[in-house]
Amino acid sequence: MPPSEAGAGAPAAPRAARSGPTRATPVLLLALAGALLAARVAFGIYEHARPVERADRVEWREPAAGEAEAREGGRLLLYCFTRDGDPRCREMSREVFADPRSAVLIQRQFVPIRVLDLSLEDGRNPPDVARLEQEFAVTEFPTLVVATPGRERFEKQAGYSGALGTTQFISGAPARLLLRGPRGHSRAGRDSVAGAADTSAGVTTGR
Numbered sequence: 001m002p003p004s005e006a007g008a009g010a011p012a013a014p015r016a017a018r019s020g021p022t023r024a025t026p027v028l029l030l031a032l033a034g035a036l037l038a039a040r041v042a043f044g045i046y047e048h049a050r051p052v053e054r055a056d057r058v059e060w061r062e063p064a065a066g067e068a069e070a071r072e073g074g075r076l077l078l079y080c081f082t083r084d085g086d087p088r089c090r091e092m093s094r095e096v097f098a099d100p101r102s103a104v105l106i107q108r109q110f111v112p113i114r115v116l117d118l119s120l121e122d123g124r125n126p127p128d129v130a131r132l133e134q135e136f137a138v139t140e141f142p143t144l145v146v147a148t149p150g151r152e153r154f155e156k157q158a159g160y161s162g163a164l165g166t167t168q169f170i171s172g173a174p175a176r177l178l179l180r181g182p183r184g185h186s187r188a189g190r191d192s193v194a195g196a197a198d199t200s201a202g203v204t205t206g207r
Contacts, residue, residue: 053090053094054094054098055098056093056097056098057097057098057099057100057103058097058103058106058107058112059107059112060080060112060113060114061111061112061113061114062113062114062128063113063115063128063129063132064128066111066112066113067111067113067149069111070111070149071149071150073111073149074149075110075111075149076109076110076111076146076147076148076149076173076174076177077110077111077113077145077146077147077148077149077151078106078109078110078111078112078113078144078145078146078170079113079115079132079136079143079144079145079146079147080097080112080113080114080115080142080143080144081115081117081132081133081136081138081141081142081143081144081145082114082115082116082117082141082142083116083117083120083141083142084116084121086141086142088141088142088159088160089141089142089160091160092142092160092163092166095162095163095166096163096166096167099163102163102167102170105167105170105171106170109170109171109174110146110170115128115129115132115133115138116129117129117133117138117141135151136154136156138158139158140158140159142159142160143156143157143158143159144156144157144166144169144170145157146169146170146173146174146177148177153177153180154177155169155173155176155177157169
């Protein structure tokens with residue numbers, strides 16, 4: 001019988017089974033993807049609980065040097081009354097002062113002065129800090145004050161209520177000071193006064 005006919009009736013040889021590692025590859029990939037997803041979710045929760053600190057982009061001056069610069073150049077002052085380690089102060093720094101657009105706005109319109117309260121650490125403040133906190137009646141941190149070069153008039157925001165409200169306060173303060181005229185001052189914040197003694201929410205005026 002010819003070889004071709006002899007082989008025609010023979011059963012086909014079974015295919016070799018796939019090796020173990022090849023079958024396990026999809027399972028390993030799925031397990032790896034699941035682990036990466038879980039890690040990303042956990043990292044997102046951590047970021048939310050402990051936001052990444054960003055560098056402050058504002059070139060802050062010391063009180064005496066900044067006030068002299070403002071008088072010489074006829075520029076408005078922006079005081080930031082703050083405390084090291086205070087969560088709200090750090091939040092404002094991270095969300096407002098670390099933002100490039102906000103930093104450019106501040107540098108362009110104001111002489112920025114950082115007033116660091118040390119009463120908790122040292123039991124008292126340096127003379128310049130004590131003078132300014134008394135002058136602007138600062139009792140809450142952070143507090144922002146926008147003032148004319150001689151501090152005849154000013155706008156004040158006590159506390160921190162978010163990046164949007166703070167940037168609106170900063171950008172709108174120069175126009176409000178101009179509208180108030182040479183004899184009045186104003187304070188803006190959660191507690192505010194219209195006139196010398198009228199208290200309402202929004203903007204405060206006095207002095």
